[in-house]
Amino acid sequence: MGVQVITVERRLQLTERTCAVCGRTFEGWGRARFCSRTCQNRWDYAQHAEQRRAERRERCRRQKEQQQAASAAREGQQR
């Protein structure tokens, strides 16, 4: 079992990478994109924040459209 672990560790190579969050260069395994767990969390949070913003924007836009349609209908009835 101990031998297997060593083989796996040898296959994964540490390469110099740039953190996708803070831009720092770091030694990362394989496809790592972040220098630390903190940056990974920050990235996840940012992704979700953007998603939340987009959802809120879309909801706001739809609400405005409905209000415009409602007021347009009201004006139509008045005339």
Ligand SMILES: [Zn+2]
């Ligand atoms: Zn970082």
